[in-house]
Amino acid sequence: MFEANHLTRYYAAVDAGDFSLAAAALAPDVTFAIHLPAGASRGSTSGELIDYLSGRGDVDRAHHPLRTGVDGDLEFVYGEVTQDGATTGSFLAAVRVRDGLIDRYQVSFDPELSLLQEAP
Numbered sequence: 001m002f003e004a005n006h007l008t009r010y011y012a013a014v015d016a017g018d019f020s021l022a023a024a025a026l027a028p029d030v031t032f033a034i035h036l037p038a039g040a041s042r043g044s045t046s047g048e049l050i051d052y053l054s055g056r057g058d059v060d061r062a063h064h065p066l067r068t069g070v071d072g073d074l075e076f077v078y079g080e081v082t083q084d085g086a087t088t089g090s091f092l093a094a095v096r097v098r099d100g101l102i103d104r105y106q107v108s109f110d111p112e113l114s115l116l117q118e119a120p
Contacts, residue, residue, distance in 0.1 A: 006102055007075045007095050011063040014053060023050050027103035035108040049105070060084045063091065066116060073097050078115060090114045 006025060013021035026046035034041045034052065041052050065079040077093045089111035096104035 005068060005070055005075045005077075006097050006100075007077045007093060008065050008068060010095075010102060011065065011077070015062045017058075019050050019054055022053065025102055026050075026105075027098065027101040030101075030103050030105060032105040033107075035106075037109070037111060061088075080114070081109065090116075 010022055010025045013019070013025065023046050026049060028046050029044060030046050030049060031044045032042065032049050043049055043052065061081060061083045063077075063079055063081055065077045067076075067078040069076040073096050075095050075097060078090070080087050080090055082088065089109055090113065091107055091109045092115075093105070093107035095102045095106075
């Protein structure tokens, strides 16, 4: 198991639907980029990020961190996303933490490639 960091605690709050707790982990001027197969969502405030999250509607989605790392003010998480109990793909996320808050956030999600599974 790994030690919880800002990013893993953020994902736990998002998965629990506690957007107030998730927002509390973010700097007000957080800059973010969320890369999905359908395109990227970008913004520059915590309100925009929370609006994006709440705009996804009610889903049974969870982030399962499998690897984490910290190097100075950067944190990294690699893991799987499940929806309704089934794995839908893998994600790689990184944040920069300043003054105890996430002020930069970048994540990419891929429904096909897993870095931890062997190719067929």
